[in-house]
Amino acid sequence: MVFKNISRIQVALPEVIHVVMFYNNGTIFQTTFEQEINIPKLGDSLAKILKNIRNVYQICNFTINDYKKIIFETEDVSIIILKLGEESNLALFFKSEEGKDLNLTPIKRYLTRIEELIDMDKKELILHEILSKEEESKELQIQLQKKYQELKELQEKLAKEASEEEAKKIDKELSCIDEDCKKIKESIVKVDSEIKLLKEGIEKPYQG
Amino acid sequence: MLSILIVLGCFIGVIILIITEKLNRAVATLSGAIIVYFVLIFIEKLDFKIIFELLFSSEDESFVNLHSLILILGMMFIIQISNEAGVFQFLALNLIKISKGKPIYLMSIFCLITILISAILNNILTVIILIPLTITVSRILNINPSPYILTQAILVNIGGTFFTISSIPNILITSYAQISFIDFFLNVGIISLLIFVCTLVFFIFIFKKALVIPKEGIAILKEFNVWNFVPDKKLLIKSLFALTILFVFFILIPSSVITSDIIALSIAIVLIIISRIDPKQIISKIDFELILYLLGIFIIAGGLEVLGIVQFLGEIMSNISGGDIFIQLIIILWFSSFLSSCIDNIPITKVLVPVIGTITQVYPSAFKNQFYYSLAIGANWGDNLTPLGDNILVIQIAEQNKRPISFKQFFKIGFITTLYQLIIISIYFTLIFRFYIGIITVLTIVLTFTIIFILNKIGPKKLKIIIEKIINRFRHIFIE
Numbered sequence: 001m002v003f004k005n006i007s008r009i010q011v012a013l014p015e016v017i018h019v020v021m022f023y024n025n026g027t028i029f030q031t032t033f034e035q036e037i038n039i040p041k042l043g044d045s046l047a048k049i050l051k052n053i054r055n056v057y058q059i060c061n062f063t064i065n066d067y068k069k070i071i072f073e074t075e076d077v078s079i080i081i082l083k084l085g086e087e088s089n090l091a092l093f094f095k096s097e098e099g100k101d102l103n104l105t106p107i108k109r110y111l112t113r114i115e116e117l118i119d120m121d122k123k124e125l126i127l128h129e130i131l132s133k134e135e136e137s138k139e140l141q142i143q144l145q146k147k148y149q150e151l152k153e154l155q156e157k158l159a160k161e162a163s164e165e166e167a168k169k170i171d172k173e174l175s176c177i178d179e180d181c182k183k184i185k186e187s188i189v190k191v192d193s194e195i196k197l198l199k200e201g202i203e204k205p206y207q208g
Numbered sequence: 209m210l211s212i213l214i215v216l217g218c219f220i221g222v223i224i225l226i227i228t229e230k231l232n233r234a235v236a237t238l239s240g241a242i243i244v245y246f247v248l249i250f251i252e253k254l255d256f257k258i259i260f261e262l263l264f265s266s267e268d269e270s271f272v273n274l275h276s277l278i279l280i281l282g283m284m285f286i287i288q289i290s291n292e293a294g295v296f297q298f299l300a301l302n303l304i305k306i307s308k309g310k311p312i313y314l315m316s317i318f319c320l321i322t323i324l325i326s327a328i329l330n331n332i333l334t335v336i337i338l339i340p341l342t343i344t345v346s347r348i349l350n351i352n353p354s355p356y357i358l359t360q361a362i363l364v365n366i367g368g369t370f371f372t373i374s375s376i377p378n379i380l381i382t383s384y385a386q387i388s389f390i391d392f393f394l395n396v397g398i399i400s401l402l403i404f405v406c407t408l409v410f411f412i413f414i415f416k417k418a419l420v421i422p423k424e425g426i427a428i429l430k431e432f433n434v435w436n437f438v439p440d441k442k443l444l445i446k447s448l449f450a451l452t453i454l455f456v457f458f459i460l461i462p463s464s465v466i467t468s469d470i471i472a473l474s475i476a477i478v479l480i481i482i483s484r485i486d487p488k489q490i491i492s493k494i495d496f497e498l499i500l501y502l503l504g505i506f507i508i509a510g511g512l513e514v515l516g517i518v519q520f521l522g523e524i525m526s527n528i529s530g531g532d533i534f535i536q537l538i539i540i541l542w543f544s545s546f547l548s549s550c551i552d553n554i555p556i557t558k559v560l561v562p563v564i565g566t567i568t569q570v571y572p573s574a575f576k577n578q579f580y581y582s583l584a585i586g587a588n589w590g591d592n593l594t595p596l597g598d599n600i601l602v603i604q605i606a607e608q609n610k611r612p613i614s615f616k617q618f619f620k621i622g623f624i625t626t627l628y629q630l631i632i633i634s635i636y637f638t639l640i641f642r643f644y645i646g647i648i649t650v651l652t653i654v655l656t657f658t659i660i661f662i663l664n665k666i667g668p669k670k671l672k673i674i675i676e677k678i679i680n681r682f683r684h685i686f687i688e
Contacts, residue, residue: 025340025609028436029348038439040294086610087347119347128350128422179669 005114006032009092009107017077018093021084021114022046029088046081046091069104080104084111085119130198137191144184151177211247215511218243219559222508223551233552234497237504244511254514262510263503272383273506275469277499279379282472284494286454287329289476289483290447292490294437296325296337298444301434304345309426311419312412315356318342319408322360323400326367327374328451331591334364335602343609348432349425353606354613355415361592361602361618362625363407368588369400372468373458376502377557377587384561385580389458389468396581399636403629410628414621414686443483450479502554509558518559522566533575534641536567538634541582545590545630553587560587582637589629592622621686 006019010032020031026047028039049070057064070081078094082104090111151174158170222240225231231239248254264274290296300321307313326334338360346353368375372382372392382392412419438444457471480487512518529535540560547556560583568576595603595618606613639646664675 023344023347025344027340027344028433029344030431030433031436035435035438035441039436040439043436085347129352183673 006030012107013092013094013104015094015097016092017095020046020091020093022089022091023119024050024087024089046089049081050089082111084115088115088119090114126198130195133191133195133198137188137195140184140188140191144181144188147177147181147184151181211251212515212517214247214251215244215508215515216517218247219508219512219555222504223555226552226555227550232497234500234504237501237508237555239504241504241507244507248511248514252515258514259507262507262514269384270386272386275467276379276383277469277502279373279383279469279472280376280502281494281499282469282474282476283373285476285490286447286450286472286479287333288490288493289443289479289485290451291329291333291337292439292485293443293447293483294439295444295447295451296329297341297437298434300325300338300341301345301432301437305429305432305434309349309421309429311421312416314421315359315412315415315419316408318356319359319363319404319411322363323367323370323404326364327370330375331364331368332601334367335361335605339602339605340609343606343611345429345432346611348428350422351420351425352418353611354617355411355418357602357606357611357613358618358621359407359411359415361599362622363404365589365591366400366404366407366629369584370397371458373472375553375588376498377553378584380554380557381561381580381584381587383469384565385577386463387577387580388463391577392581392584395577396584399581399585399633403632406632407625407629410625414683417683443485446479446482450475505555505558509555509562512559513562518562519566521559522563525563526567533571533578534637537578537582537637537641540564540579541586541633541637542630544583544586545593545626548587548590549593549626553591557583557587578637578640582633585633586630589626592626595619595622617686624685 006021009019010016018032020033020042021029022031022043023029024047026040026044028043031039031042033039033042050067053067053070054064067083069083070079072079073096076096078096080092080094082090082092084090154170154174154177158167158174218240222236225236226233245259248258249256262273264277265272303317303321304314307317322334322338325338329337339357342356342360343353346356369378370393372378372387372389378392381387382389435441454472454475457466457475458468461471480490509518525536525539529539544553544556544560561580564576564579564583568579571579592599595615599618599622603613603615603618635646635649638649660675663671667675
């Protein structure tokens, strides 16, 4: 799946000779490099580049939140490191061509897709959780409406039926449905409070 | 008396320095060792030979300290090369991929990997390897890694009691008591495996609702190339072969023929030669701070022994229990657990090993070993009662990788899980020494849980709701 995106990048930018997807801790997720090179060391070295540049910013008292890209151009091969997700990056190795500037626009949409796939940041994770909880809450509301409908139908039936035996049966069913309604309501309150908590969590600034 | 006061004060001072991290732990213990040296040579007027005997042990004690040091050094070399070869990440990720992203499988595999790796590596190295890997996998799967990190941090200590080589306290204990690799595994390793299963069930029960994995993440996990952790396939094969040979030799060769330290060191040297890695590179990564720390501890703890403080402690413990083996065992288990929860377990073990020697002087060897097993369990597992020591590192690594875990949550889960584990072990000892009380306790627990389970399945609705509420409240203690 991810490889598709890598190959699409290579199609969109034929100058790209190698691609490395790596995390800030040096772990390489995927690369087009063959196993004959020391891949863990490559990951470590790329991660060190990012760390060292951050250090440079710190020493110079510049503020740094997120970087966008790092470019290292040489006569033969140039490297561009692009930020993907919260902790993930993409290193593109180009064959340098004289007088030709690189245009990254054609690959931008693939970058967003890869970011979504391999590294979702914490806020997005919580947002996903909120969305699924909201869906859960909606489903529970639908269930509750259904139960109310059943309750209404049974009450109407009870008003029409005269037989004592049947009335007893309906009464029993009514109390069962009532119990179910109570349970669903409790679940809704619980899910809603969970959503509230998650929303509060997302509003709090990260204190890492 | 003056010597006793100085050495005791020195021991307490060193412990305070280690806890407060005011001084590097190796420097702290070496400073203490120098004070002990002056006390023994100039106040007690002992011969210099005593320092040599404290460092490496005497012939009468079969040079246990020297054997421990060689074993630690040999294991450090093997582990370092295997780590360079990416053995542990490679094996871990292969196992994770087997889970196919199924939440409970994934949780079980993460736990299994933790204990397997920590059965070979020390806790710190295990955590350094596993926590970033877990966070990376969680990023790929788009899940919250907290339940996995918390369970791994706690299970690291269980893996520490699998083999004689799994932790420094085990090496110190088994060298002193001359317990073989296989004996230790059969008596402590198997129990640890049982406790692992109990703890895993407990964690799955607590985190069941939090273990959800999106489908897309599962497909992406398959794309994670495990070979990206391996710098050189040949080195990986050599390291795996060396680790296998090490375990086979530990199991097959009795220590009366070749001691385990010599086996480890021989395999380490062969591996250094065949790995073709620059030896300087490997030596530079060896934890010499730990070796110096141990040398310092050997002298301080030895000083306590020479001056009779250890024997005094042993006598106090014997008197408290009234000579009852079962009570003594339980005291050792809980005392060492609580001590190692606040103090590093290496000095605790080094001091308590001769204390056990004093207590068990008159006991038959089968009972004697139970005391050492109890100490090994207490010293290793007690660590999780507080989020101090290695556990601080877990919190730091999680924060560095932008997936912070709460200190409060870690404390709660660590404390309750460790109590749960220690209670199970206490019941196990009760079954050995007080069979009827033990069996009644086990049956009561099993019966209570069976009744709760049956009521939850087929009981009246109201009761089911109450049980569910209690269970949810219990879960919420752990999940913030």
